[in-house]
Structures are given as structure tokens and as C-alpha cells.
Amino acid sequence: xSTVLRFGVxxxxxxxxTVDLFKxxxxxxxxxxxxxxxxxxxxxxxxxxxxxxxxxxxxxRGTIDVGxxxxxxxxxxxxxxxxxxxxxxxxxSRRPVRWVLVVAxxxxxxxxxxxQGATISTELVEFTKRYFKERNIQVNVEFSWGATEAKxxxxxxxxxxxxxxxxxxxxxxxxxxxxxxxxxxxxxxANKTAWEDPWKRAKIEQIATLLNSAxxxxxxVGLKMNAPADKVEAIISILPSQKAPTxxxxxKSDWVSIESILPEKEVRRIVPELLxxxxxxxxxxxxxxxx
Numbered sequence: 001x002s003t004v005l006r007f008g009v010x011x012x013x014x015x016x017x018t019v020d021l022f023k024x025x026x027x028x029x030x031x032x033x034x035x036x037x038x039x040x041x042x043x044x045x046x047x048x049x050x051x052x053x054x055x056x057x058x059x060x061r062g063t064i065d066v067g068x069x070x071x072x073x074x075x076x077x078x079x080x081x082x083x084x085x086x087x088x089x090x091x092x093s094r095r096p097v098r099w100v101l102v103v104a105x106x107x108x109x110x111x112x113x114x115x116q117g118a119t120i121s122t123e124l125v126e127f128t129k130r131y132f133k134e135r136n137i138q139v140n141v142e143f144s145w146g147a148t149e150a151k152x153x154x155x156x157x158x159x160x161x162x163x164x165x166x167x168x169x170x171x172x173x174x175x176x177x178x179x180x181x182x183x184x185x186x187x188x189x190a191n192k193t194a195w196e197d198p199w200k201r202a203k204i205e206q207i208a209t210l211l212n213s214a215x216x217x218x219x220x221v222g223l224k225m226n227a228p229a230d231k232v233e234a235i236i237s238i239l240p241s242q243k244a245p246t247x248x249x250x251x252k253s254d255w256v257s258i259e260s261i262l263p264e265k266e267v268r269r270i271v272p273e274l275l276x277x278x279x280x281x282x283x284x285x286x287x288x289x290x291x
Contacts, residue, residue, distance in 0.1 A: 005194075005203045008050045008067025010060060014186060015049070017089055018068060024214040024288055025207075046201060056081060056189065065194035068203050072099060072163070072184035076127045080241055082195045084188040085208050089215055095165055096185045099124060101178040102170055103159045104152055107179055116138055118158035121151045128161045149173045153261055212287035220287050221267060224259045225279040232256055234277050240266055261290065 009018055009029065019029045030039040038047040048064055053233075055069035056079030068087055088096070097140055101120075103109045116137055121144040122128050133140045144151060150161045153173055162203060165182075167177055188208055194200045227235055232247060237257060241244050245260035258279075262270070267284055274282060 003044070003199050005066065005200055005207075006064040007040075007045055007207070008055050008069075008187070008247060009047050009065045010052045010055065010068050010133050011049045012051060014052065014068065014070075014089075021087075021089060021211055021214055024217070025210040026289075035117060044200045053077075055095065059189050059191050062191045062193055064191070065200055066188060066190040066207075066238070068162075068186050068188050070097070071187045072097070072124060072127070072182060074189055075182065075184075075277050076124050078126065078130075079189070080192070081189040082192055084190050084195075084204060085212060087186040087188055087211060087215070089186060093207050096161050096183045097165055098180050099127075099161055099163050099182045099184065100170070100180050101159060102149070102152065102175050103178055105174045105176050106178065107158065107159075111178065112137055115159055120159045121148055121157040121163060122161035123148070124161055124163075127182065155232060167232050210289065213291040216290040217260065217262055217287040220261055222259065222261055222272060222285045222287055223263045223267065223282065224257065224285070225274060225275075225282040226250065226255050226257055227277070229254050229256050231260070231278045235279060238270060240270075241283075243283045 005220060008196050009015065009031075019031060022029050028041040031049065036049045038049055040047045048068060050058060050064070052069035053073045053076070055067045056074040056077040058064050059067050059081045066084070074083070076280065087178045101112060101237070109115060112132065117139070119140045119142060120128060121142050124287055125141050125143050128141045132141070142157065143158070149170065152160045152175060153156050159178070161181060162170065170177060190204055195204070229249070236245055236247075239258075239260045245258055248257045250257060271282060280291045
């Protein structure tokens with residue numbers, strides 16, 4: 001029987017973004033509303049659709065070999081897994097999310113130590129318990145089934161631990177952030193036994209490399225042009241590039257070909273300057289991966 005890598009695709013807010021990322025990296029994953037087992041065009045992989053909140057425990061026990069979930073839920077479950085790499089992407093933005101300690105705007109609380117004996121409501125119960133225990137602060141942590149901000153507004157608890165990107169919703173509810181507890185991004189995590197298996201580790205590293213190369217290519221384009229040889233230095237000086245641009249002499253000519261990788265948003269600014277410096281035949285092309 002051939003070896004198969006069992007991969008956990010995060011169900012929910014990261015689901016569509018994960019499928020799109022795999023597509024850019026070279027894998028076609030198909031998800032049906034009637035099945036928890038997505039199809040994938042790779043005979044060496046089997047995909048499972050799993051809630052990020054549960055990904056860590058399934059990876060830890062070896063039910064699946066590797067998966068993607070937020071670091072917050074890996075820490076919440078205190079999962080004993082290998083963190084292969086960060087996968088900084090989401091449906092909305094590329095920014096990490098923050099888990100923050102929040103109180104009412106008029107609360108006298110200025111730091112975690114001021115919550116001795118208080119009740120805190122959150123979805124991240126176990127992490128929050130450990131956070132306060134490590135600081136010898138006695139608190140009562142309750143699980144919140146949603147609408148967490150409303151609980152502190154209504155006086156149902158003394159503080160909440162909530163997730164945010166910008167803090168705008170918190171401010172809109174007349175609440176105040178006391179401090180940050182954790183920053184979280186999606187991470188690829190592997191089962192320790194699977195990571196020690198040479199074939200599985202090589203397959204996991206292949207996937208991680210190609211997914212990250214697709215992430216690096218987001219918002220980037222290639223730019224290629226011809227230019228007089230005596231204008232090379234001037235053109236290179238205005239080209240943003242990951243490394244030095246590629247310059248090649250054209251056959252039987254005193255012109256050169258210049259090729260570079262740059263952020264797509266820079267193209268509109270830089271093309272007029274390139275034309276002014278004598279560049280011709282400028283070609284912009286999309287990138288699917290940067291390895």
C-alpha cells in the first residue's frame with residue numbers, strides 16, 4: 001500500500017483562502033457541502049475538513065499528519081505538535097490577529113493584576129486560565145458562546161479576552177483594551193511521529209515550500225524590458241527588486257534586456273520613469289510562486 005499524507009484543511013473562515021492558496025501552489029482541492037473529505041489531485045495526499053479549534057488535538061494524536069490552524073487554537077489546546085512554519089494569510093487580510101484583555105471604558109482596571117478574583121468571559125478558556133495562573137492572579141474564566149463584548153457591557157463579567165485585528169469593534173462598543181495576551185497567525189503543524197518519518201517529512205516540506213512561495217508571490221509581478229546599455233545603471237537605480245535585476249546583452253546589439261520582480265502597486269509609478277530613461281518593449285507578467 002502506498003504512503004499517503006493525511007492533511008487537515010481548516011473549515012470555516014480560512015477554508016476558501018486555503019483552497020485558493022493550494023490552487024496557486026499547484027494543487028486542486030475540491031470541497032463538497034455534502035462531504036467532510038475534500039478531493040485533491042495528488043495521489044499521495046488525503047484531505048480532511050476540520051475545525052481550526054480541533055486541528056491541534058487531531059494532529060497531536062496522529063489522526064491526521066499535518067494541518068493548518070490559527071496559532072491561538074494550537075495554544076488553547078496546548079497541543080504537542082511540530083510548528084512547521086507560519087502561513088500568514090486569511091480571507092480578509094494578511095495581518096495577525098490579537099487576543100486582548102478588554103474591560104468597560106470606565107473600568108478602574110489598568111493591568112491584569114487588577115482583576116484578582118474577577119470573572120472573565122472568553123472563547124479561549126484554557127489559554128486565558130494559564131495566562132493568569134502564570135502570573136499568580138486568581139480569576140474565574142467562563143466560556144463564552146458568542147457576543148462576548150456584550151457580556152462586559154451588560155455587567156455579566158468583569159472583563160473579556162477577545163480576538164481583534166484593529167480594535168475598532170471594541171472601541172465601537174465603548175470598551176477599552178488593557179493589554180495584548182497573544183498574537184496569532186495561521187500555522188502549519190505536524191504530528192511528531194509523522195515529522196520523524198522521512199517520506200512524510202519530505203512531503204510536508206514540499207507542501208510548505210510551495211504554499212509559502214505562493215504567498216510570497218501575492219501582490220508581486222515580473223517586469224521585463226529592453227534598454228540601451230548606457231542607461232542600465234540609471235534604470236537599475238529606480239527598480240525595486242528582491243535582489244539585483246537580471247541584465248542580459250541582446251544578440252549583436254548595444255542594447256540589453258532587464259528583468260526584475262517588484263510589487264504590482266509600484267508598476268504604475270515606475271513605468272513612466274522607465275520610458276523616460278529609454279526603456280522599450282516593457283512587459284508585465286503575473287507570478288504564481290516565488291521560491
